[in-house]
Amino acid sequence: MQRPCVVLYCRVKGIIPRGEDMFPQEIENHPVDVREGSCSFAANTIRAGDKIKSENRTWTGTLGGFVNCAGSKNNAFITCAHVLYQRKDLGENLEKLSRKTEQNVSVSINDKWHTTGRVRRAVFNNTKEEEVSVDAALVDLTDCSFGNDGQFSETYSRKQLQGTGIYGQRTISFSSGKIETINSNNKKNVFLKVGAESGLTAGQFCGPIHPKLDNLNDEYSPSIYLYHQIEIVPLSKETPFLKSGDSGSFIFMLKNTNPVELTCVGIAVASTSHGSCIMTPISRVLEALKLPENSLSVFENSSVNTNPEYVTNEALVNLLKIQTDTLKDFLQENTENIKTEITELSKRIKTVEDKISNNLEERRQDQRK
Known part of the structure; x- marks a missing residue:
């Protein structure tokens, strides 16, 4: 009852x-x-790593990160200009074009496109070999019904998170708004990005690069050169650091894993045939968009509690969940292999038992004779 x-x-x-x-x-x-179980607000939120596109483009890119800038009622965000504009528009005149013509930008939320922003400024500077090339766009958020926070879009899996060396938590965020320049003291750190297409990937610094882009989805267009870029290669040869659809992703340096501390170092603009990423330093991007270096948005990190006892318990709970889920996955993946090995072992034991039994019987027969 x-x-x-x-x-x-x-x-x-x-x-x-x-x-x-x-x-x-x-x-x-x-x-x-x-x-x-748990309970949380059911409101939709725009996040770094979301899939985006402009109204006149068929291909998509990634929302890199948010900025606070004067003259905008809401936050704005940064992505690559080539994600939002046609190949013929990319060049020195793009900045004037972006200010004269209205370019709306849509974000994919729950697999539906929502027009949530409008380009304020876009730049594509690659004519001077002695300067850092910049491919970037600043988009004002025009729809304030969607909130935004420091969490990343849920495009990554638990296994991807563990593959970066981060344990004890189920999500990561970039809330500090801090930027950093790669130098000889920090270039050995791990670098991360969250892309709309490939999710969370980890890489390492390779060196400066001046790539030639054969085309931008237009086989009749001349090649494009980007000067003074940085190449980030994947940590795993089996997993590319960047895929098509990830352009515009911010790239972060992993400063600490517990708690996770990230600083923004650049924006992903292109990928190579061997899985590496072409990155423009974030300081140059902000400069080209006429933004101060401290303009990246700072968010209150709601997942962090100042009570150290609470943090310890929370980390323990999350770690236990991750380890339990990992063990379940391992058992599910290996159950059939274990069954096969047990069957094979049983056959071998049976063979040995039969041989022993036959030897004993032969001895008994010899004794009778």
């Missing part, structure tokens, strides 16, 4: 935070049912 009960929810059953008591078995003579 069904009975009314009091339902209590917790993130993980079986773990009692330090200083807290177990849940009661009854409350006012009603039995208590403890379940795993």
Whole structure:
């Protein structure tokens, strides 16, 4: 017979935070049912790593990151100019064109396109060999019904997160707004990006590069050169750092893994045939867009609690969840292999037993003779 009960929810059953008591078995003579679960606001949020496109383009790119700039009621964001404009528009005159003509930008939210922004300024500077080439666009958010925060778009998996060396948490964010220049002291750090197409990938600094782009989805266009760029190569040869659709992604230096600390170092503008990424330093991008170096948005990191005991328990819970899920995945993937090995081992044991039995029988027969 069904009975009314009091339902209590917790993130993980079986773990009692330090200083807290177990849940009661009854409350006012009603039995208590403890379940795993959580609750959060159901509002849609625009995030770095989201898929974007302009109204007159068929291909897509990635929302890099947010900036605060004068004259904008809401935040703005940065991506690559070639994501939003046609090949014929890319050049020295793009900045004038972007200010004279209206270019709306849409973001993919729940697999539906929503017009949420308008280009304020776009630049494509690659004519001077002695200067850093910049391919970037600044987009004002025009629809304030969608919030934005420091979290990344959920385009990455748990395995991708673990592959970067980050454990103990299920998501990452960029909330500090800090930027950094790659130099001899930090170039050995791991570099990350969250792209709309390939999710979270990790790479390492390779060196300066002056790439020649054969075409931009237009086989009849002349080649394009980008000067004084930086190449980031993937940590894993099996996984490219950048794929088509990831252009515009911000690239971050991983300063610390627990807690995770990121600084922005550049924007991804192109990929190579061997899986590496062509990156423009973020300081040059901000300069070309006429933005100060401290203009990247700073968000309150809601996932961080200043109570060290809470942080310890939270990290423990997240780590336990990740390890449990990983073990489940491992068992599911290897169950058939284990069964096969057990069957093969059983056959070998049976063969040995038969040989022993035959030898014993032969000895008995010899003794009788």
